[in-house]
Amino acid sequence: MWLAVGAAVLTTALTAVSFWLSFEALHDLATDHRLQGERAWAWPATVDAFIAIGEVLILRASLMHRVDWWAIVLTAAGSLGSIALNVAGVGVSDDPLDYVVAAVPPVAALLAFGVLMRQVHEFLSARQSFLTAPPVPSGASVTPPVEREEPEVLEEPQEAMQAPADEPVMTPDEESVSEPEEPGEPLTQRDQMDLIVRGLYDSLGQQRPGTRHMRQALADADLPHSDGTCREARKRVETAEPHLRNLPEAIAA
Structure with missing residues (x-):
């Protein structure tokens, strides 16, 4: 120096x-x-x-x-x-x-x-x-990768994938999302959004719909379709059917 x-x-x-x-x-x-x-x-x-x-x-x-x-x-x-x-x-x-x-x-x-x-x-x-110069990660090569134990929920999507494509596996939770409690009562806006988002899992070939898929589908149905609204609808659907969370992510076209 x-x-x-x-x-x-x-x-x-x-x-x-x-x-x-x-x-x-x-x-x-x-x-x-x-x-x-x-x-x-x-x-x-x-x-x-x-x-x-x-x-x-x-x-x-x-x-x-x-x-x-x-x-x-x-x-x-x-x-x-x-x-x-x-x-x-x-x-x-x-x-x-x-x-x-x-x-x-x-x-x-x-x-x-x-x-x-x-x-x-x-x-x-x-x-x-x-x-x-790109930042150098500190301690990235020192800490060994931690193996995570896969949850037992993973067994459900395997059974669902083994089922025929034209016969989607229905669970009690799915029936509560896809059908109203009383057939004669009109669906609320929230139920309509959940039904549309749930249908995307099947139309995309057992894949998780991305924000872009949900936003387009809700917009075509003249329903609220902001990013936050789409994510909330997907969260409700996956809460009712936990096995949907483990499906592969769909790639936006």
């Missing part, structure tokens, strides 16, 4: 010093060619700023996993232009080291800013990987 922070601080300092030396040399060149004051200090930005802009765009393209050729061209143009102008500012010299000294600041500015952008890229990539 501290090594990464120290490297980032030193890289930032090197970038700042390199750009300052390059700016200073270009400022002197601008002063020698009729620019004074603020204009002489602003002119180097028209050259060295392309290095910073290009490398920031390269960083952006790298994070997006693509290549930005315009960013590469801007960086190359700014770097080559800064090096050439820094060397040209030396003029005619018999000492080759004069040209080396003039070329070092723009080259260092290019490399130092590139290293800085690389560190920023690694930091952002690590942060993005951390934020998008």
Whole structure:
């Protein structure tokens, strides 16, 4: 952690010093060619700023996993232009080291800013990987699965499944749901809903109807068909006939 922070601080300092030396040399060149004051200090930005802009765009393209050729061209143009102008500012010299000294600041500015952008890229990539990583379940592989004892009610649906398809098994509880106590008395809205929901178990081939099935059937009968109403009707039917709870779930079409 501290090594990464120290490297980032030193890289930032090197970038700042390199750009300052390059700016200073270009400022002197601008002063020698009729620019004074603020204009002489602003002119180097028209050259060295392309290095910073290009490398920031390269960083952006790298994070997006693509290549930005315009960013590469801007960086190359700014770097080559800064090096050439820094060397040209030396003029005619018999000492080759004069040209080396003039070329070092723009080259260092290019490399130092590139290293800085690389560190920023690694930091952002690590942060993005951390934020998008799926949560790790804690203790999921340590706790052995608990075997549940199946209730004795499971014996009833087996007998019902063995019965012929055209002769549904009727229980006393089912008769109380499917038929009113008095044949001459009209069914209440609740009884009508229970009858429609109970009929879905048979029409779906001995499967538990889902909310979508019940809602559609009740809507076709002009009865209340909200999700809560459908679930309450199914609960009443399965309370009267507990074996219906163990039937497989019907898949909504």
